[in-house]
Amino acid sequence: MVQLDEVLRDLHAESEALDRLVSGLAPEDWSRPTPAPGWSVAHQIAHLHWTDEAATLANADPAAFIARLGETLVDPLTFVDRAAAAGVAPPDELLPRWRAGRAALVRALTDVPPGERRPWFGTAMSPLSSATGRIMETWAHGRDIAETFPDDERAREHLRPTPRLRHVAHIGFRTIGHGFESHGRPAPAAPFRVELATVDGDLWTFGPEDAPNRVAGPALDFCLLVTQRRAAADLALRATGDDAIAWLGVAQAFAGPPGAGREPGAAAR
Known part of the structure; x- marks a missing residue:
């Protein structure tokens, strides 16, 4: 733990x-x-x-x-x-x-x-969850700032993934149901399996191995999706299962109403 x-x-x-x-x-x-x-x-x-x-x-x-x-x-x-x-x-x-x-x-x-929980x-x-959420938000908004200065070496260094990204991936997995609910849809009853490859060659896994809904791909891409920093069409994520495919369009790790997300191709403009 x-x-x-x-x-x-x-x-x-x-x-x-x-x-x-x-x-x-x-x-x-x-x-x-x-x-x-x-x-x-x-x-x-x-x-x-x-x-x-x-x-x-x-x-x-x-x-x-x-x-x-x-x-x-x-x-x-x-x-x-x-x-x-x-x-x-x-x-x-x-x-x-x-x-x-x-x-x-x-x-x-x-x-x-x-053992106590606080309202949000x-x-x-x-x-623990609150601190994890703050890592997720700091990483996502920090990425927006770093991408504002593509010619700055410090900004490029900031964009390089670190092991801290696992916290963002974990909260992204934990909030799969929330993504559906924030868009007015019931959370799927069947479990999800998420398998994420890191730039260091590790594999981060979440959920049961035999889950019918599966999402796999680069860890960075998964985190960009759940923080709505990239559209699913711009990422190398593979979804298997009807609910997993649908989730790509509603993924949202942060609390509150559904976010606007980013348009496909926005990162290239």
Whole structure:
């Protein structure tokens, strides 16, 4: 079993890697548009900070989080964009804010009594799951930022997969049913088997070997799909079974309403 302190170490490493990338940018680069429509680099970091703050509140004061959740979900289709826009600030303000929020989240997660779960958007999560989700979000939004600077060697280095990607793959597997449900469809009753090849030659496997629904391919491609950073048509994933084939079109590892995803071929433009 993976332990919370191990996941928190990987969350720290993923956050620090992104911190090194953005702290080296010129102030004007923070306004550069990223692959996420309507989002600049500053929007991406503001979103990570906002989500860290929300997770801190959920773990430290669940009642206050539930009260804020009721206000947030008045307009569930736009609150993420609105929150990111509201958090945009110059880098000398936004960077310290993001760093302080990351530290506060770690304290909140480690203070949750063992075995307890805390509310989240549409579900309840253990500290372990919450920390894993933060790795997933940090990796995905960090990728958007790195892809904004294709000629920067630091950005290209940031895009190289690390073993921390297994956390993203794991949450992608665990949320297969959620992908269907977020699109208003029942979760499949039959199990899934996922087999993912890493750039180091390892094979990550999830689910029973005899599952009728199977997804296989590169680990990076699977993670790009479940975070909706690439369309399935642009990835080397193979699906077997009706539910697995259908899942390629609804995959979503993050909580909340269905994401817009990326258009096929968007990465090449």
